[in-house]
Amino acid sequence: MRILVTGGAGYIGSHTVLLLLQAGHQVVVVDNLSNSNPEALRRVAELAGRAATLHEVDILDHAAMDHAFTEAQPDAVIHFAGLKAVGESVREPMRYYRNNVAGTVALLEAMERHQVRTLLFSSSATVYGDPHAVPILEDFPLSATNPYGRSKLMIEEILRDLHRSAPEWSIGILRYFNPVGAHESGRIGEDPNGLPNNLLPYVTQVAVGRLPAVSVYGSDYPTPDGTGVRDYIHVVDLADGHLRALDYLLRGPGLLTCNLGTGKGVSVLEMIHAMERAAGKSIPCRLTERRPGDVALCYADPGRARQLLGWTASRDLDAMCADAWRWQRDNPDGYPSA
Ligand code: NAD
Ligand code: UD1
Numbered sequence: 583m584r585i586l587v588t589g590g591a592g593y594i595g596s597h598t599v600l601l602l603l604q605a606g607h608q609v610v611v612v613d614n615l616s617n618s619n620p621e622a623l624r625r626v627a628e629l630a631g632r633a634a635t636l637h638e639v640d641i642l643d644h645a646a647m648d649h650a651f652t653e654a655q656p657d658a659v660i661h662f663a664g665l666k667a668v669g670e671s672v673r674e675p676m677r678y679y680r681n682n683v684a685g686t687v688a689l690l691e692a693m694e695r696h697q698v699r700t701l702l703f704s705s706s707a708t709v710y711g712d713p714h715a716v717p718i719l720e721d722f723p724l725s726a727t728n729p730y731g732r733s734k735l736m737i738e739e740i741l742r743d744l745h746r747s748a749p750e751w752s753i754g755i756l757r758y759f760n761p762v763g764a765h766e767s768g769r770i771g772e773d774p775n776g777l778p779n780n781l782l783p784y785v786t787q788v789a790v791g792r793l794p795a796v797s798v799y800g801s802d803y804p805t806p807d808g809t810g811v812r813d814y815i816h817v818v819d820l821a822d823g824h825l826r827a828l829d830y831l832l833r834g835p836g837l838l839t840c841n842l843g844t845g846k847g848v849s850v851l852e853m854i855h856a857m858e859r860a861a862g863k864s865i866p867c868r869l870t871e872r873r874p875g876d877v878a879l880c881y882a883d884p885g886r887a888r889q890l891l892g893w894t895a896s897r898d899l900d901a902m903c904a905d906a907w908r909w910q911r912d913n914p915d916g917y918p919s920a
Pocket of ligand 2: 666730781
């Protein structure tokens with residue numbers, strides 16, 4: 583199969599491209615490298631024994647996208663490209679709506695021009711807002727509390743409208759919970775720009791000595807140990823979920839909406855302790871105020887993915903931490919700058 587992957591040089595994209603190549607697919611990546619490093623795809627090629635083609639292109643660039651589609655002749659598109667920092671989205675909402683929402687519309691129009699109508703989209707558990715219950719089912723009410731979340735919700739609505747108007751499309755909306763970890767080789771992983779926003783890269787940067795201590799945002803939540811609970815999912819399990827979802831979509835038209843999570847809630851303190859075991863050292867942390875916009879509990883009911891895709895996450899918290907630590911230890915400053 584020929585697959586065009588937007589954002590394929592990024593964190594989740596690079597792990598998915600590796601699995602696609604290993605499964606024998608031809609892969610063309612479209613990425614403007616605004617939040618990634620071409621070294622990731624070089625290493626993917628080294629691991630897979632063959633390479634994806636990279637087009638350094640913005641998904642908003644009509645002509646360059648036409649060129650990439652003409653060259654790739656894809657059977658399907660996996661759409662990872664997007665900006666994802668919540669705080670930045672509050673400061674620069676227009677940039678988020680242009681890049682994420684207008685970018686997706688431009689991609690859908692390019693797909694229509696090239697008669698490619700099979701799409702997997704990276705949504706997020708953020709579309710459940712502050713869930714009224716856990717575990718979270720796909721039909722729970724949707725809401726968003728910041729422009730990043732709203733951009734995901736808007737794109738989901740656009741995809742639902744598109745599918746209503748053109749049922750010949752085959753669309754998968756995958757709602758990721760909290761992707762963490764790295765490929766077990768330690769060669770590719772998460773390489774955030776500047777101070778990490780997310781918990782696990784922050785913890786590994788403290789463990790490796792780049793940062794002094796982890797701030798635990800809130801210890802008075804209604805959770806077993808008072809700290810926030812999330813559904814952390816190994817990035818390779820997540821990538822594998824895309825291959826399963828792609829198989830499902832290619833069976834025929836339809837609209838699939840699926841949680842990708844483990845179904846297990848892990849607290850901030852449990853995560854820090856698991857990383858201490860993986861790294862074999864203690865990780866300094868201090869309890870601080872809650873982070874505005876955070877929810878107490880967020881974990882998936884992954885039943886639909888199991889039932890429809892035959893997919894379940896197989897890597898546990900210790901594997902997530904061991905792999906995240908191997909990546910951080912072997913690449914303390916991330917990918918070498920180009
Ligand atoms: P990432 O930033 O590592 O990857 C995104 C990639 O898209 C980057 O390589 C970036 O250069 C590229 N990109 C951004 N805008 C582009 C544009 N206009 N044209 C071309 N390329 C562009 O992020 P990630 O963690 O791999 O996330 C991938 C997707 O999954 C994103 O859509 C994100 O919102 C979504 N998601 C991520 C998480 C998470 O925690 N990482 C959780 C839920 C959903
Ligand atoms: C964040 C985003 C969310 C996005 C998700 C995955 C916010 C408000 N939400 O969610 O939109 O979909 O990442 O990319 O940013 N924590 C600490 N100290 C830290 C960092 C985090 O204690 O330095 C805590 C948080 O309070 C939370 C947990 O760790 O309880 C996980 O945080 P994080 O990794 O940022 O993920 P989410 O909060 O789920």
